[in-house]
Amino acid sequence: MGHLIPSSIAPYVLPVVYAVVIVAVLPLLAGYIVLLERKVMADMQARLGPMRVGPHGLLQPIADALKLLIKEDIIPANADKLMFWLAPLVSVTMALLAYAALPIGPSFQIADLNVGLLFILGISSLGIYGIVLGGWASNSHYSLLGALRSAAQLVSYETAAGLGLVSALLLAGSLSMKEIVQAQYDQGTWFIFSVPVGFFIYMVGSIAETNRAPFDLPEAESELVAGYMTEYSGFRWSLYFLAEYANMIIVAGIATTLFLGGWLRPFARWHDHFPGTSLEFFDVIPSLVFLAAAAYCFYLAPKQPVQIQKAVMAAFGGACLLLAGAMAAALLASPEVMAGVHGAFWFMAKVVAYLYAFLWFRFTFPRYRFDQLMRLGWRFLIPLALVNVISIGIAIVLKQSLGWIPFWAMLVMNIVTLGVAAWLATEGDKPEAALQTADTES
Amino acid sequence: MTNGHTTEVTTTVLGADEIILNMGPQHPSTHGVLRVKLKLDGERVVDSECIIGYLHRGVEKIAEHRSYQQFAPYVDRMDYVAAVSNGLGYCEAVEKLLGTEAPPRAKVVRTILTELQRIASHLLWLGTHALDIGALTPVFYCFREREEILKVFEKYCGARLTTHAFRIGGLQYETYDGFEEDVKRFCHDFEHRVDEYETLLTENRIWVGRTKGVGVISAEDCIALGVTGPVLRASGLKWDLRKAMPYAAYDQYEFEIPTRPTGDTYDRYIVRMEEMRQSRRICLQAVENIPSGPILGKVGKVLKPPPGEVYHSIEAPKGELGYYIVSDGTTQPYRVRVRPPSFINLQAFRKMAQGALVADVVAIIGTIDIVLGEVDR
Numbered sequence: 001m002g003h004l005i006p007s008s009i010a011p012y013v014l015p016v017v018y019a020v021v022i023v024a025v026l027p028l029l030a031g032y033i034v035l036l037e038r039k040v041m042a043d044m045q046a047r048l049g050p051m052r053v054g055p056h057g058l059l060q061p062i063a064d065a066l067k068l069l070i071k072e073d074i075i076p077a078n079a080d081k082l083m084f085w086l087a088p089l090v091s092v093t094m095a096l097l098a099y100a101a102l103p104i105g106p107s108f109q110i111a112d113l114n115v116g117l118l119f120i121l122g123i124s125s126l127g128i129y130g131i132v133l134g135g136w137a138s139n140s141h142y143s144l145l146g147a148l149r150s151a152a153q154l155v156s157y158e159t160a161a162g163l164g165l166v167s168a169l170l171l172a173g174s175l176s177m178k179e180i181v182q183a184q185y186d187q188g189t190w191f192i193f194s195v196p197v198g199f200f201i202y203m204v205g206s207i208a209e210t211n212r213a214p215f216d217l218p219e220a221e222s223e224l225v226a227g228y229m230t231e232y233s234g235f236r237w238s239l240y241f242l243a244e245y246a247n248m249i250i251v252a253g254i255a256t257t258l259f260l261g262g263w264l265r266p267f268a269r270w271h272d273h274f275p276g277t278s279l280e281f282f283d284v285i286p287s288l289v290f291l292a293a294a295a296y297c298f299y300l301a302p303k304q305p306v307q308i309q310k311a312v313m314a315a316f317g318g319a320c321l322l323l324a325g326a327m328a329a330a331l332l333a334s335p336e337v338m339a340g341v342h343g344a345f346w347f348m349a350k351v352v353a354y355l356y357a358f359l360w361f362r363f364t365f366p367r368y369r370f371d372q373l374m375r376l377g378w379r380f381l382i383p384l385a386l387v388n389v390i391s392i393g394i395a396i397v398l399k400q401s402l403g404w405i406p407f408w409a410m411l412v413m414n415i416v417t418l419g420v421a422a423w424l425a426t427e428g429d430k431p432e433a434a435l436q437t438a439d440t441e442s
Numbered sequence: 443m444t445n446g447h448t449t450e451v452t453t454t455v456l457g458a459d460e461i462i463l464n465m466g467p468q469h470p471s472t473h474g475v476l477r478v479k480l481k482l483d484g485e486r487v488v489d490s491e492c493i494i495g496y497l498h499r500g501v502e503k504i505a506e507h508r509s510y511q512q513f514a515p516y517v518d519r520m521d522y523v524a525a526v527s528n529g530l531g532y533c534e535a536v537e538k539l540l541g542t543e544a545p546p547r548a549k550v551v552r553t554i555l556t557e558l559q560r561i562a563s564h565l566l567w568l569g570t571h572a573l574d575i576g577a578l579t580p581v582f583y584c585f586r587e588r589e590e591i592l593k594v595f596e597k598y599c600g601a602r603l604t605t606h607a608f609r610i611g612g613l614q615y616e617t618y619d620g621f622e623e624d625v626k627r628f629c630h631d632f633e634h635r636v637d638e639y640e641t642l643l644t645e646n647r648i649w650v651g652r653t654k655g656v657g658v659i660s661a662e663d664c665i666a667l668g669v670t671g672p673v674l675r676a677s678g679l680k681w682d683l684r685k686a687m688p689y690a691a692y693d694q695y696e697f698e699i700p701t702r703p704t705g706d707t708y709d710r711y712i713v714r715m716e717e718m719r720q721s722r723r724i725c726l727q728a729v730e731n732i733p734s735g736p737i738l739g740k741v742g743k744v745l746k747p748p749p750g751e752v753y754h755s756i757e758a759p760k761g762e763l764g765y766y767i768v769s770d771g772t773t774q775p776y777r778v779r780v781r782p783p784s785f786i787n788l789q790a791f792r793k794m795a796q797g798a799l800v801a802d803v804v805a806i807i808g809t810i811d812i813v814l815g816e817v818d819r
Binding site: 045047213214217362363369370 | 461462463464575576577578579583586641646648649651670799800
């Protein structure tokens, strides 16, 4: 490629290609996450979920996207037209922009910023402008209430989630996404095991930030119809939708990078710690996963009722087979290719696992009320996050100055943090009555 | 509460930070076409007003132009999620007017079906109530069990929702082969299923937080407003017409009347869960020993009750369901007045919603357990 492209623009070619890939693939990915959500929901609720469009509903996302694209475009008569038009764009732009610094595997990253994490957090927080503007511009009570709730919620939980991340950053010592993963490789453990409380706080905070159940108050269907999206329809609505799911992938990506070892394979350093034994068969797992998926598709294909559905199912099986082949080929190719392709696989697998937890919560828990949400954020999560940061700091001091073994330092300080958490949880319930009277008096 | 489109409460002057929010008649969680006007200070409810009548069909007026038997299917369309209970109340009221009673076998079968209907109605309440509070999953489990009950209805009389299961004077249909086994099987499975719902909700921190202390109403207020049913019992008053004025075959069975002290949404939830268990108990006792004999008493083809009036009420799933029937000696009632529990319980809404948050409003609508078909008639 080098001799075809002038050297002055050569460094920008790959990032641009990656960016195009992200923008092209993400809507499709979001669509399939929706399908996954509906299937998981159906599974948990003793039903089948989408089964009609394509075999087992596999083409449902495409049908949904087409429907949204050709729907009538409605702007309410009393809406602020410019803002109404602009708001979903702000949301979706910010959500997509955050992908610039998110490494999907060691080689697939648009820009390796040295403040990558800060960039992602900052940019994705700007998405709230889209929600607030949209809620305000719609000129509807439901939208306005939804937007106000969203703003308050984001401010509260961003703090907690950020402090949860800080505990991992203390261990990593860098804001660059790549170096954070490298630090986990060097220390030989994913940070979820070093700072479980930090992971928990970030998880709760990230659910709240992305407005997912049980913190989906801004779009609480049974209360506010659809919250800030009430007046939106068709393509504009789908932009909000895309932004929401893109944000979900972003927070899952952050959690994966900071706590779940990023693109690292499970037991990546097994052979360093236990020389002689080997867990290299983990490298075959990506191929096996896709192979199993392909086999399942081929097994289901003849059972489909209609010829075309048989063909589509077989095509999905073929695609899985291709991916399995690609994984196997990467294994045989150079170490860099192998690291890039398999890294991307492990990264995505962890992201999906994290998202699955999101869905699981959504279908299990009722929704918080607004005042309870605020109380949980300010009176439980933020104090706990502060304590956690301090105790992790102490653990690092114990390790570096007093020469404690990292495992024991972490264990002791995490037990301390958990004790504080238990105290906060019981104490948080107590002064509720006092708080309520103060609230009604004012 | 006002009928139609008058807007008395909310035309009062608004405070600086107050807004009017119109919930319904098209809203995901008003359970039909209830319209609630809320005066909000931020998210806190300052005042509220229920506006009803969007589903008014003039059921009571229709009764004056139908024979006694012809009107029976209409009552199923009031509380359409508890049609069997409606039918029982109406049939027994007309029987009282005629001075007859259903034969013992008919009474027991009526009791079984009515208790199954109570379970079905409570299941629908539980599912939608949980859905309003944001728990997406229980509704599907509840419908799964409700489906089993509806299958029994379907096998018995051919209809699932508006069943018209009973006739004045007894039953039209003999029970089908395997009726007892079906009811027993349902009762057997259902025991574990109720526990299953409770594991999802009863001790769930969020559920408790959303329901405890929400929509509190005292027993005195309940009596003053005429509120009956689980709402009254959750406020601590042990009042159940099945025990207080037994009808059908309820005097033959052992069951408890669950009560709770505080009268909040959580207590109403617990009371209804326990009521489902008690209904199951009644079904099991009844199905063990269905007396043989005729199923339809001698009432004749043309009903001409003597002139006079009668009030008969039963404990429907939602509260006291009463029929006040005036006869002028012809084949058609002179007047039928229905005392629908949903309509009267809904009066408690304003009291419960005072000072609540918007999120509580949907919990309160859910916990009163209204069916708009019955409220508007």
